[in-house]
Amino acid sequence: MVESPGLATFAGDAGGSDQELVDQALAGRREATETLAQRHRQAAYLLALQLLGNRDDAMDVAQEAMLRFFASLGTFDRERRVQPWLFTIVRNQVRDLWRRRQRRPGDGLSEAGEALTRQLVDLTANPEADLRRRELKQRVWRALAALPAAKREIIVLRDFHDLSYSDIAQVLDIPIGTVMSRLHGARQQLRAQLQAGGRHA
Amino acid sequence: MPEQCGRTFGEALLSGYLDGTLVQGDEQRVRLHLEDCESCRTLVDGLAAVKETIMTSTFDMPPDNEWSEGPSTGSSRVARGVGWPLVIGWAVLVCGYAVWEGWQESENLVERLILVGGVSGLGLLFLGVLLDRLKAMKTDPYREVQK
Numbered sequence: 001m002v003e004s005p006g007l008a009t010f011a012g013d014a015g016g017s018d019q020e021l022v023d024q025a026l027a028g029r030r031e032a033t034e035t036l037a038q039r040h041r042q043a044a045y046l047l048a049l050q051l052l053g054n055r056d057d058a059m060d061v062a063q064e065a066m067l068r069f070f071a072s073l074g075t076f077d078r079e080r081r082v083q084p085w086l087f088t089i090v091r092n093q094v095r096d097l098w099r100r101r102q103r104r105p106g107d108g109l110s111e112a113g114e115a116l117t118r119q120l121v122d123l124t125a126n127p128e129a130d131l132r133r134r135e136l137k138q139r140v141w142r143a144l145a146a147l148p149a150a151k152r153e154i155i156v157l158r159d160f161h162d163l164s165y166s167d168i169a170q171v172l173d174i175p176i177g178t179v180m181s182r183l184h185g186a187r188q189q190l191r192a193q194l195q196a197g198g199r200h201a
Numbered sequence: 202m203p204e205q206c207g208r209t210f211g212e213a214l215l216s217g218y219l220d221g222t223l224v225q226g227d228e229q230r231v232r233l234h235l236e237d238c239e240s241c242r243t244l245v246d247g248l249a250a251v252k253e254t255i256m257t258s259t260f261d262m263p264p265d266n267e268w269s270e271g272p273s274t275g276s277s278r279v280a281r282g283v284g285w286p287l288v289i290g291w292a293v294l295v296c297g298y299a300v301w302e303g304w305q306e307s308e309n310l311v312e313r314l315i316l317v318g319g320v321s322g323l324g325l326l327f328l329g330v331l332l333d334r335l336k337a338m339k340t341d342p343y344r345e346v347q348k
């Protein structure tokens with residue numbers, strides 16, 4: 001098993017900005033394509049995993065998203081950043097999957113939450129001392145999985161993937177002026193869920 | 202939020218404050234209010250703790266070899282794009298030659314009709330499949346990124 005390294009850097013990343021790599025990939029340079037793929041596919045997988053909960057589904061979605069990403073490289077607008085554009089594709093794939101299975105984004109959430117927390121990795125050297133932190137992580141991701149899809153998406157994009165408000169607006173296809181209030185509403189609901197869960201526990 | 206809070210700004214600004222995305226004036230207003238208001242401070246601290254928990258989470262990643270078509274995807278699509286026309290060209294040449302030979306060899310009209318009918322039927326089927334594939338290629342990959 002491999003653990004997620006810092007998402008930005010990889011050993012063997014030949015460097016160069018995403019935009020330069022896109023140009024080189026379009027010119028047929030295979031190394032550029034490989035570097036682009038290695039740089040972004042893990043984030044694509046993680047977003048899919050966090051939205052779907054299920055590892056195999058997430059892998060299918062991420063693979064397909066990468067295919068579509070490279071297939072549409074020619075139409076990529078250079079003013080935009082690669083990651084939000086790829087995330088737009090991932091999100092559409094996730095919604096397609098829900099639609100194909102005739103499920104609404106809220107169905108089967110407790111299984112999704114359980115499956116998702118099983119994918120959490122404990123990186124601390126002293127697991128005993130950090131038991132509380134680990135339990136907190138599991139509770140938070142379980143509660144996130146139980147939120148309506150739109151709320152889960154916005155929190156994950158901001159707090160895990162560290163997207164700017166304007167990138168979030170692009171991925172979710174919403175006006176940038178509404179990002180902060182939607183994010184706050186989602187965070188409030190998550191917090192309420194955690195507090196309710198804490199009382200029952 | 203208790204009634205007596207006396208906040209003069211929308212609550213969502215607390216999230217902007219947490220994210221460090223507020224303009225200077227708003228940032229200052231929120232900061233000053235937080236100095237005086239315990240309930241808003243509690244709320245921001247609670248949100249910050251959840252945010253921190255999400256930020257520092259780590260997940261199991263699939264090993265590199267699970268990425269089936271992997272990074273070479275772009276190039277292999279291009280290779281397939283060039284490969285198919287070559288294969289089709291080759292097939293047409295070989296079949297054309299075979300038909301020409303058959304035509305020369307055959308003695309009567311019936312044999313020639315069977316030959317031409319069979320080959321053109323196969324050709325039409327092949328053409329149909331080809332057109333379908335082309336149509337799918339044109340529409341499919343771009344569907345997801347159009348907005």
Ligand SMILES: [Zn+2]
Pocket residue numbers: 206207208234238239240241242
């Ligand atoms: Zn207050």
